[in-house]
Amino acid sequence: MRVDESISKYDHPYVTVDAALFRLGDKPGTLDVKLYKNKSTGKWCLPGGFMPVDRLAMDVLREKVEEKTGEEGFYAEQLKTYDDLDRDGRARVVSIAYLCLTRDWTDEENWWRVDGKLLRKTVGQGFIRMSSLGFDHAQIITDAIARLGNKLWWSDLPGEILPYTFRLSDAQALFEALEGKTYYTNFKRMLSDRIEAMGMDDDERRPGRKAVLYRWKGLEG
Amino acid sequence: MRVDESISKYDHPYVTVDAALFRLGDKPGTLDVKLYKNKSTGKWCLPGGFMPVDRLAMDVLREKVEEKTGEEGFYAEQLKTYDDLDRDGRARVVSIAYLCLTRDWTDEENWWRVDGKLLRKTVGQGFIRMSSLGFDHAQIITDAIARLGNKLWWSDLPGEILPYTFRLSDAQALFEALEGKTYYTNFKRMLSDRIEAMGMDDDERRPGRKAVLYRWKGLEG
DNA sequence: GCAATAGTGTCTTTTAGACATTATTTA
DNA sequence: TAAATAATGTCTAAAAGACACTATTGC
Numbered sequence: 001m002r003v004d005e006s007i008s009k010y011d012h013p014y015v016t017v018d019a020a021l022f023r024l025g026d027k028p029g030t031l032d033v034k035l036y037k038n039k040s041t042g043k044w045c046l047p048g049g050f051m052p053v054d055r056l057a058m059d060v061l062r063e064k065v066e067e068k069t070g071e072e073g074f075y076a077e078q079l080k081t082y083d084d085l086d087r088d089g090r091a092r093v094v095s096i097a098y099l100c101l102t103r104d105w106t107d108e109e110n111w112w113r114v115d116g117k118l119l120r121k122t123v124g125q126g127f128i129r130m131s132s133l134g135f136d137h138a139q140i141i142t143d144a145i146a147r148l149g150n151k152l153w154w155s156d157l158p159g160e161i162l163p164y165t166f167r168l169s170d171a172q173a174l175f176e177a178l179e180g181k182t183y184y185t186n187f188k189r190m191l192s193d194r195i196e197a198m199g200m201d202d203d204e205r206r207p208g209r210k211a212v213l214y215r216w217k218g219l220e221g
Numbered sequence: 222m223r224v225d226e227s228i229s230k231y232d233h234p235y236v237t238v239d240a241a242l243f244r245l246g247d248k249p250g251t252l253d254v255k256l257y258k259n260k261s262t263g264k265w266c267l268p269g270g271f272m273p274v275d276r277l278a279m280d281v282l283r284e285k286v287e288e289k290t291g292e293e294g295f296y297a298e299q300l301k302t303y304d305d306l307d308r309d310g311r312a313r314v315v316s317i318a319y320l321c322l323t324r325d326w327t328d329e330e331n332w333w334r335v336d337g338k339l340l341r342k343t344v345g346q347g348f349i350r351m352s353s354l355g356f357d358h359a360q361i362i363t364d365a366i367a368r369l370g371n372k373l374w375w376s377d378l379p380g381e382i383l384p385y386t387f388r389l390s391d392a393q394a395l396f397e398a399l400e401g402k403t404y405y406t407n408f409k410r411m412l413s414d415r416i417e418a419m420g421m422d423d424d425e426r427r428p429g430r431k432a433v434l435y436r437w438k439g440l441e442g
Numbered sequence: 443g444c445a446a447t448a449g450t451g452t453c454t455t456t457t458a459g460a461c462a463t464t465a466t467t468t469a
Numbered sequence: 470t471a472a473a474t475a476a477t478g479t480c481t482a483a484a485a486g487a488c489a490c491t492a493t494t495g496c
Contacts, residue, residue, distance in 0.1 A: 012236055
């Protein structure tokens with residue numbers, strides 16, 4: 001693209017995109033976040049990368065996440081743009097962060113359970129502190145989880161992270177964990193307009209009465 | 222700032238900030254937006270400008286708005302980052318847009334009443350279409366108004382745009398216009414926790430019973 | 443009094459909170 | 470039948486919707 005002379009004199013910041021990509025953890029109400037290890041700094045980071053002049057941020061995001069983690073087809077919405085002066089030691093870098101969700105559980109690499117200020121490896125042993133992440137990515141994760149919690153009742157975000165069919169108790173655990181409150185058994189009543197029954201669970205490993213499976217209404221896919 | 226060689230090869234987008242700055246219109250429930258006329262294109266635009274490498278976006282925003290419109294001391298929060306490929310014909314420009322509010326009414330220049338798809342001059346005659354604005358600024362204004370409407374009940378945004386003391390009917394007109402609904406006389410009951418009485422109105426030009434004046438609770442300033 | 447605006451009271455409807463009870467299912 | 474999980478019913482409390490009615494004020 002031709003750059004007009006009137007603006008070409010500006011020394012301008014770099015622009016990156018970063019993905020805070022979550023899936024449900026295997027414990028009810030927990031979240032896993034996808035990280036990758038930065039080769040230069042050795043720190044764990046959110047997947048993302050630099051934005052060229054001829055691509056949309058959302059497209060670059062998907063490409064970089066797939067390149068660095070193999071994940072694709074996930075849900076993504078813009079979260080916030082981070083512009084602290086010293087967030088990247090190499091240069092001034094402004095990052096457009098995205099809240100991303102997936103219900104895909106086929107991939108097992110580099111997922112970390114979010115547990116307060118700790119991140120625990122979902123495969124094998126090991127944990128790291130949130131504060132040890134690169135750049136301001138700990139802050140982005142915190143903000144992304146807060147956004148998810150705020151939009152549970154006003155969006156289809158729950159449907160993007162829950163499996164295609166799910167037990168009510170799993171949905172309830174997610175809501176209760178993110179909102180820090182208890183819905184007793186009123187949860188079904190409050191969610192009833194947004195889900196529909198899809199058959200019975202047949203998981204032999206779970207004790208007790210079998211649960212009805214639901215699907216989230218009004219999803220595109 | 223030193224730029225690391227590993228990233229210095231990237232041809233990167235320019236970054237701008239744009240302010241969608243609103244005040245209450247003089248008709249209850251209306252909003253005025255501040256524009257300025259771009260000297261190169263002749264189009265009306267939101268105030269804003271290019272972001273240098275050594276400044277925070279919020280600081281640049283305030284400086285540019287003051288430089289182009291004289292407004293200062295207003296409330297500002299990040300709205301969204303706009304990155305369409307062709308939003309600026311001169312080059313690839315990514316813009317961090319802010320929702321801004323003021324209760325200042327001393328300045329009279331270049332305010333435009335938002336009236337559906339039209340913008341009407343608040344001083345003198347004349348109107349323009351939203352779609353005639355420069356860049357994607359019509360979209361930014363639309364998004365900013367939607368954000369304001371969505372956060373009325375969950376934030377102190379109303380207190381940032383209402384005068385320090387206001388009549389209940391003015392607050393109600395704002396809420397009803399932005400939400401497209403009617404609160405009958407239940408409005409005071411629903412807002413009662415967030416406002417407190419501050420005396421009586423003494424506007425001689427208004428007919429009918431004098432109103433109680435309220436102030437918004439919990440503002441910093 | 444009348445027009446115009448401000449404010450209160452109250453009845454109804456809806457939603458949410460709390461929890462007791464019932465229903466399955468496997469060991 | 471005991472333990473574990475799932476689901477329903479119901480009572481209460483709080484919030485929202487609708488609207489009749491009362492209160493001021495200036496002309």
